[in-house]
Amino acid sequence: MSKIVVVDYGMGNLRSVSKALETLGADVRVSSDPKDVTGAAKLILPGVGAFPAAMAELSARGLVAPIKAAITSGTPYLGICLGLQLLFETSDEGGGAQGLGLLRGRVRRFPVNGAASLKIPHMGWNQVQRHTDCRLLAGIPEDSFFYFVHSHYAEPADRSIVALETDYGGRFTSMVQQGNLYATQFHPEKSQSVGLKLLANFIAL
Numbered sequence: 001m002s003k004i005v006v007v008d009y010g011m012g013n014l015r016s017v018s019k020a021l022e023t024l025g026a027d028v029r030v031s032s033d034p035k036d037v038t039g040a041a042k043l044i045l046p047g048v049g050a051f052p053a054a055m056a057e058l059s060a061r062g063l064v065a066p067i068k069a070a071i072t073s074g075t076p077y078l079g080i081c082l083g084l085q086l087l088f089e090t091s092d093e094g095g096g097a098q099g100l101g102l103l104r105g106r107v108r109r110f111p112v113n114g115a116a117s118l119k120i121p122h123m124g125w126n127q128v129q130r131h132t133d134c135r136l137l138a139g140i141p142e143d144s145f146f147y148f149v150h151s152h153y154a155e156p157a158d159r160s161i162v163a164l165e166t167d168y169g170g171r172f173t174s175m176v177q178q179g180n181l182y183a184t185q186f187h188p189e190k191s192q193s194v195g196l197k198l199l200a201n202f203i204a205l
Helices: 014-023 034-039 051-060 064-072 192-203
Strands: 003-007 027-031 042-045 077-080 088-091 103-109 122-127 145-150 152-156 162-167 171-178 181-184
Touching: 003 014, 003 034, 014 027, 014 192, 027 034, 034 064, 042 064, 042 192, 051 064, 064 077, 088 152, 122 162, 145 192, 152 171
Parallel strands: 003 027, 003 042, 042 077, 077 181, 088 103
Antiparallel strands: 103 152, 122 145, 162 171, 171 181
16 A cells, blocks of 8 residues: 655644554655655645644745645645645734645634634534535545534635535635645544544545
């Protein structure tokens, strides 16, 4: 089985992600080496923390160009949580920051639609609504629940890339897909059987 590289830039639940993949039989390497990113059969970018700090770490470790090159060359990519948000052009977090710019749009902070009573961060189990067909969702029941922990959400300029949406004071994008690029706002590695099924589908690509 081909190697999956989980990108280590100092901001992610690397062990929980890699352990879930190993449980499913994947050949996994956790690495911050740009050469490993370039040579990966598949890439996973997890992340927990602040958008500006994450971009600074990716840049300092020389990972920005290899990640972008891998995705544009067709390497299957799965972003998790912050790994979804970083794909976009900009984020409002920390006074504003530039992202990888692989997807058009921006990242905004909750509350959605001015719902001031929302608890931030959005944390715990929430339901997803399917927006388009996506190979990573094969075998996953409609309206399944996944586990979320986040204070910001992506707002894609191109609605055709939205695979799943979730309601939290209003609908927000909880999964995107464009070609070989897949990313979830929720944590599949913390989402029990449905999350493991999504990861298994990614391994099988």
